[in-house]
Amino acid sequence: MTRPEDALAHAHAEAARKRAAGGYAKPGVAALDESIVSTRPSIELLSRWAVIDGEPELLYSTRRAGAPVTALKRLIVRLLRQYLVEVEARQTRFNIALLASVQDLERRTGALERAADAGATAPATPAGPGEPPGGRRSDFPA
């Protein structure tokens, strides 16, 4: 009998033996790894999330024999499509604008940090929408 404490070592040895003989040739793919956002979402990922696009497939019913309910929900969404597209567009507009501001801030703080690291002042950047003349907030060091 293999003791439970020895099972992992036994499994490693057996897997290695079979691999040496050509077994276990197909590696595992752990396909979900890519979808797990383990760190702060990247700007690229945020850009994808920013565009709101409600998929009708996400509408469903958990009731028993819920197919007619699902169909009804999807029909309602279809009938309201004109309105929903407009709402999605307005939310997306806000998201994109906010994301652009975040990107701009990231760029500017990055420049400031680099300048601070180098012991020099940051170069001036052109003014963006809603910014004071000179392109920098008054609480940023000049």
Place this chain on the structure above:
Amino acid sequence: MTAVHQAVAGAGPYDAVSEQVRAWRRLLAADGFAGGDHAVQIDPRLRTGFRPLAELEPEDGDLLVIRYSAWSPALTALLDLPNPVLLVYHNITPAEYLWNHNAGLAVQCAIGRIQLPAFARRARLAIADSDFNAAELRAAGAAEARVVPILFEPGRLAARGRPPAGIGPLVLVVGRLVPNKRHDRVLDAFAAYQRACQPDARLLLAGEPLNPVYRRLVEGLARSSGARNVEIAGGLAQPELNAAYAEADVLLTLSEHEGFCIPLLEAFHFGVPVVAAPKGAMPGIAADAALWTDDDPAVTAELLDLAVRDSELRAELSRRGRARLDRFGAETTTAAVREAIALALG
């Protein structure tokens, strides 16, 4: 007599937290406590047992038991009531697993973790069902975080439904079809097991999917893995789940985040060997009664083979499983629940 009300963010038919609400209610009723069980969202398949949280109107002195496994603004509103609060922390899935698959739930989970300290501070008593969860509670600022294990009721495991179809060793996976359970790794390991050890092996995935889109994703992963005899059963009624345990040769869980993992205890009850990843609360629950694996699908495949074929090893794991189960016996856990309620009532 003082009433004890329980509140959760969501209640469903195959949900471990909802099951604990029902188990506590039976105990509370037996002890003469009135009160109701409330949820912000109630799955329409639940016809009885839960009422909308909006209908909760506790009287002065009533105890509010907040079961915290997801956040909702309505749960936060309970903190403003003058009633004593007993916080039961069941853990919250890290949002990182959910952002790409269910944005709404991810938001609930992300805010849930941010808000946990507020709940922990407000509670007269904060309890958790595992050491793992208690550590998170303490990190969130709870002055004291007691471990009160779940109420495990073997009686519900008696009824037998129809067993899974087919022959060949049955690898059973029990748990919601959600990203943190890593069914992708399960499929990798099972495919390897089938190719290298048991070509006629069967895999049964029992658990409610996150949503239909995620279910289709897992179905796609099953096809691309090359594994055969894979059944994605969805949520099983208790008798069918019991029949699956009775038929199973091994329980496999490669979950990366577990606040407790009740299927471990269920497997021990049925004498089914367990192969698991040593993640979250699982090592604390199963200890030496499981075979612990790593991320290599070939190693997991070999452990499955051992667990299925080595009868002496199976017997030893079964013996150890029963010993672990004794720690969650009704006498111990009901006493712990009663003590927690008494302390929270002051």
